[in-house]
Amino acid sequence: MSGATISIAATGGSAFSGYLSVPESGSGPGLILLHEIFGLNRHIRGLADMYAEEGYVVLAPDLFWRIQPGVELEYSENDRGIAAGYRERLDVDRAILDIRDTLTALRENRACRGKVATIGFCLGGKLACLAAARLPIDAAVGYYPVGLDKNLKDIKSLACPVALHFASEDELVSAAARSSIREALAGSDDAESYVYRGAGHAFNNHERDTFHRPSASLAHSRTIALLRRSIGPRYNFDALWEKHLEGEFVTCDADATIRTMVAQPYVNHVPTMIGGFGRL
Numbered sequence: 658m659s660g661a662t663i664s665i666a667a668t669g670g671s672a673f674s675g676y677l678s679v680p681e682s683g684s685g686p687g688l689i690l691l692h693e694i695f696g697l698n699r700h701i702r703g704l705a706d707m708y709a710e711e712g713y714v715v716l717a718p719d720l721f722w723r724i725q726p727g728v729e730l731e732y733s734e735n736d737r738g739i740a741a742g743y744r745e746r747l748d749v750d751r752a753i754l755d756i757r758d759t760l761t762a763l764r765e766n767r768a769c770r771g772k773v774a775t776i777g778f779c780l781g782g783k784l785a786c787l788a789a790a791r792l793p794i795d796a797a798v799g800y801y802p803v804g805l806d807k808n809l810k811d812i813k814s815l816a817c818p819v820a821l822h823f824a825s826e827d828e829l830v831s832a833a834a835r836s837s838i839r840e841a842l843a844g845s846d847d848a849e850s851y852v853y854r855g856a857g858h859a860f861n862n863h864e865r866d867t868f869h870r871p872s873a874s875l876a877h878s879r880t881i882a883l884l885r886r887s888i889g890p891r892y893n894f895d896a897l898w899e900k901h902l903e904g905e906f907v908t909c910d911a912d913a914t915i916r917t918m919v920a921q922p923y924v925n926h927v928p929t930m931i932g933g934f935g936r937l
Contacts (some may be wrong), residue, residue: 666761
């Protein structure tokens with residue numbers, strides 16, 4: 658799976674870039690992927706390709722373009738300082754307008770069919786929720802959304818399905834902040850808030866030393882469940898499962914069995930938090 662950089666028309670006549678990844682089927686529900694403070698880097702593009710593999714037409718906009726287009730930072734101490742500077746300079750209200758333009762571009766894309774959700778990480782997690790509160794978004798997922806507790810009025814107005822993933826050891830999102838966000842979501846019938854014990858900030862980023870595979874795997878399963886339920890795509894899993902079992906136990910054809918799975922299959926046994934990733 659590979660995507661491409663596209664141009665997104667901005668309100669006012671200018672434009673900014675975004676990374677678009679389309680599923681092999683050629684179409685699917687839309688997913689706006691909002692990056693961390695490190696910009697639209699390799700990790701975010703990889704996530705876009707992964708969600709495209711799950712059946713979504715994914716568009717990840719460059720949220721820092723008004724400050725500096727094309728920001729792609731790594732995770733060194735020096736880059737963390739630079740990234741923090743971009744976060745402080747970001748105008749959140751303008752960023753929501755850019756997400757609105759991203760939504761327009763995604764809906765106008767022929768590959769995007771049906772509903773559109775937002776998903777974001779860190780800064781992007783906060784923006785995913787704010788965008789869902791202010792724009793016609795059909796579902797929202799936020800991973801360790803820093804600063805979301807400062808926008809409780811927006812959180813209370815969320816009307817779409819929401820899933821939030823927090824880390825118990827996150828120094829950037831305190832227990833008090835998590836509690837205030839959960840209270841703001843209490844009036845919603847379709848809001849899910851999870852805390853992953855033993856995990857720290859950025860537990861879903863496999864390129865960082867805080868990556869926590871059990872939490873990332875479980876969070877991904879929960880995310881896909883919410884997206885499938887809220888915006889699709891909906892597959893005939895019974896037929897696929899029968900084909901999988903046939904290849905595994907009847908014809909004993911390993912290649913045929915693997916073809917019933919995604920390119921990067923994963924198994925997560927929730928009670929024991931034991932599983933595996935990849936085809937090997």
